Amino acid sequence: MSGLSGSASGDAPKRTAVLISGRGSNMAALVKAAEREDFPAEIALVLSNRADAAGLEFAKEHRIPTLVLNHKHYADRLAFDAALDAHLKAEGIEIVCLAGFMRLLTPWLVERWRNRMINVHPSLLPSFKGLHTHERALEAGVRVHGCTVHFVRAEMDEGPIILQAVVPIEADDTPDVLADRVLEQEHIIYPKGLELLASGRLTVAEERVLIEGVRGGLKPLVLPVV
Ligand code: GAR
Numbered sequence: 001m002s003g004l005s006g007s008a009s010g011d012a013p014k015r016t017a018v019l020i021s022g023r024g025s026n027m028a029a030l031v032k033a034a035e036r037e038d039f040p041a042e043i044a045l046v047l048s049n050r051a052d053a054a055g056l057e058f059a060k061e062h063r064i065p066t067l068v069l070n071h072k073h074y075a076d077r078l079a080f081d082a083a084l085d086a087h088l089k090a091e092g093i094e095i096v097c098l099a100g101f102m103r104l105l106t107p108w109l110v111e112r113w114r115n116r117m118i119n120v121h122p123s124l125l126p127s128f129k130g131l132h133t134h135e136r137a138l139e140a141g142v143r144v145h146g147c148t149v150h151f152v153r154a155e156m157d158e159g160p161i162i163l164q165a166v167v168p169i170e171a172d173d174t175p176d177v178l179a180d181r182v183l184e185q186e187h188i189i190y191p192k193g194l195e196l197l198a199s200g201r202l203t204v205a206e207e208r209v210l211i212e213g214v215r216g217g218l219k220p221l222v223l224p225v226v
Helices: 025-034 055-061 077-090 107-112 133-140 175-198
Strands: 014-020 041-048 066-068 095-098 117-121 144-151 161-168 202-205 208-211
Touching: 014 025, 014 175, 025 041, 025 055, 025 095, 025 175, 041 055, 041 077, 041 175, 055 066, 077 107, 095 175, 117 175, 133 144, 133 175, 144 175, 161 175, 161 208
Parallel strands: 014 041, 014 095, 041 066, 095 117
Antiparallel strands: 117 144, 144 161, 202 208
């Protein structure tokens, strides 16, 4: 089995594009991680489908090339995705990170980037796909919530899971308070997920991810601790 998008140590960092639609705090976390000298990916492009995405400013301040592709200027999803793909190719992009990119991608684009495109989602997938995950987790009364880094597949918020972080729910949580604690974890696991992919430590077998050198999980934990 060979690693995906792998670079042996000493190889050039993988040219990575981050796609955003808004705030861009996960993009910022990726940018900061990639500033580390030995990080196996470089953020070579930040692309937004909205000109007013706040994250674009951060990228510019960090001298990262930015591009706005307004989806409203394209006849349909496929035309937008074809333009997106052409730009990624022109920039020599090897890995794509979706970071709050609020556009459904066509199966055509997703397939072109199979196992080279990852996403972060604010829930423990496969629970709570879609929007308003924190409200829905609180409504469901689950004891733990969290976030997931996964490979992108054609169905929304689906795909082989790379990393997850568990965030216990507190009795007085509101959706906003919970969202803040989950976001903190997103900022930790997304750079780790990119690092694993870019350094060639991930293999997908039967739609499950194997991480080189990692066998197991954690000890079971019963929540709430009573
Ligand atoms: C993040 O919480 C991310 O997990 C979520 O959007 C937010 C973007 O914040 N993404 C999804 O819900 C994708 N299904 P950010 O722009 O500050 O990174």
